[in-house]
Amino acid sequence: MASSLTKDSASTTGSEKTFFGHPRGLATLFMTEMWERFSYYGMRALLVYYLVSGGADAATGAQGGGLAMRATTATAIYSVYVSMVYLMAMPGGWFGDRVWGARKTVTIAGFVIMSGHLALALPGQAPFFAGLVLVAVGSGLLKANISTMVGHLYEGPDDPRRDGGFTVFYMGINLGAFAAPLVIGTVGKEHNWHLGFALAALGMALGLAQFLLGTKHLDPKSSLVPNPLSAEERKGVLTKVAAVVAALAVFYGVVVALGAYTLNWALVPLTLAGLIIPIAVLVRIKRDKDLSTTEQSKMNGYIWLFVAAAVFWMIYDQGGSTLSLFADAKTTDNVGGIHFSATWYQSLNPLFVMALAPVFAWLWLWLARKNQEPNTIVKFAMGLVIIGASFFVFIVPMNMAGDGKVSPMWLVSIYMIQTIGELCLSPVGLSVTTKMAPQKYASQMMGVWFLAVTAGDCFTGLLSLAGVSLDGLGIIAMEASMAAVAGLAIYMYRKNVKALMGGVH
Known part of the structure; x- marks a missing residue:
């Protein structure tokens, strides 16, 4: 995929491949981001419609088979979901800086997002909400780190190609976002919800494949962990996370046991x-x-x-x-x-x-x-x-x-x-x-x-x-x-x- 968008560089050797005059790694990141946005915006275009489908607030004559929720509930779920995607960008950046490095974090994020879309492709509320959580977490992990890797391709902030490189990269975002509702939205809303969500999973799979095949063109800095956790810090983080997870499990376990959960x-x-x-x-x-x-x-x-x-x-x-x-x-x-x-x-x-x-x-x-x-x-x-x-x-x-x-x-x-x-x-x-x-x-x-x-x-x-x-x-x-x-x-x-x-x- 990337090779079709590259051309010979104007370098002295005349043999180095570039992507519209930019480092070849930009093609890898451009295509990865384009397919990830294709999957994200395609799923987002379906989200509210799927939630109200089959219920009183669905449009007359609309396809059934959704979760039959009221518009207020659907809007609340949509709003919370979108907010969590952006909220997760902060811990996503932290993981890239202190745990896995940008390249490994994006790879894991791609698998998490694809798994989330596959869960959405299954009928029922349980896989649906599990899918939303996975997509939100994966998107947060990816969002903060893929832009960092674009910056790694250039020789510092004063590289004259840097701003142009980010402009090309953001075009990938908009291309994916433009195509997704036309393809995933039409298939999902007009024909079969779960097939639409499956297409979103396919889009992320293509982006992930593009990324794995093109990692050799990325800057070696993308594999480094800039500020790795010390053994003591890692132990402290794991202890705190385990305590929070345990507390939440106990609390919601009691709520469910009492039959009060909504x-x-x-x-x-x-x-x-x-x-x-x-x-x-x-x-x-x-x-x-x-x-x-x-x-x-x-x-x-x-x-x-x-x-x-x-x-x-x-x-x-x-x-x-x-x-x-x-x-x-x-x-x-x-x-x-x-x-x-x-x-x-x-x-x-x-x-x-x-x-x-x-x-x-x-x-x-x-x-x-x-x-x-x-x-x-x-x-x-x-x-x-x-x-x-x-x-x-x-x-x-x-x-x-x-x-x-x-x-x-x-x-x-x-x-x-x-x-x-x-x-x-x-x-x-x-x-x-x-x-x-x-x-x-x-x-x-x-x-x-x-x-x-x-x-x-x-x-x-x-x-x-x-x-x-x-x-x-x-x-x-x-x-x-x-x-x-x-x-x-x-x-x-x-x-x-x-x-x-x-x-x-």
Whole structure:
């Protein structure tokens, strides 16, 4: 696979193979990530539909055979699942740094993810939830480490090819995310749920095979453990993990024995953990006495941006839950007589990212040459106002639909607006996280950024668990207003936040 995408290097030997002018190992990581994202987004496109299938909240005429859950429960499960994927990125990075090394961690992650999709391909609730846990854990292990290996391919941060290499790598993410709903989504939703989940397993298997065959092209640093645990540390970690597992086993054993166990016994603790852990991590870093005055100030500014990002992801990630359910039940499934699956809407975001990202990159450079480029804080404010605007727009087709259906163009417009908001906030957030990270936490701060996604998704999960229907006009308007007000607040206090950020712009 990789060889078909490589070409002769312009090196003096003329014989070294490259991948679009980049180290050949990038082809291995590009294809691995593309297939992993294909499996992940394909499964995610099916998730909410499978959960409600056969129940009262499924669309009229939809395929049966699912778990027949209410929309509120399905949204809660979806939100908790997505939040756990991002939460697991932090321990995933820790395993790569201290236990297995990046290459071994990604290999194990691939097998775990594939096993999870195979479990999802089996009927019944037990294998389904086991599959979700495996995919979440595996995705967290892989997410943090595969990007690290991309960095290993280049000669330090000043290598002029480095930024371009990451750009090519992220194209693999979007290619996989674009194709998955069209293939896995259509097969799973329109024909057979479990066959769709099995296709996701096949996608991960192809990615894993690509990785194992191409590891010889990776940098040797990818096999090293940068900061291995000492024997004493390893013993301490194992003791703590064993104690926690034993305590949980005893607690849930008692709950089950008393006949009191329901799904909420699992969902509520996970949701609360997804809200408490980000706060605890930020407080721990903020209270570290080793931080200089400048680093303390930067963390104060970063907390503003972190909260803003959490509000953004709270709305954005409902593209796979609230908007998906509306797409199936309230949106016509054809254009010009051509019918399509509601899962296809999930391909819009990666399509718009691939189309608009170069435009935004050019726009920021053009404005920078004119000395008019918005700074990081203004871009964050723009992203929040735009994501809020997408839900204000959503209110219109919700009102129009009634007992009928609306044009697909409403959802196309909403997803496009959300992508524009994403391009204002997400790339900037990744960049500013590395710039504002205290030296002591430089390697951990990317995981902290992902915790904003965890917090935002857990907030919607908590609302769903409380019985709040996220497709109600009132809650949609409230979320839209929260985002818009947060954006305006950051813009109004931009000078204060800028002062806290020091020299970071």
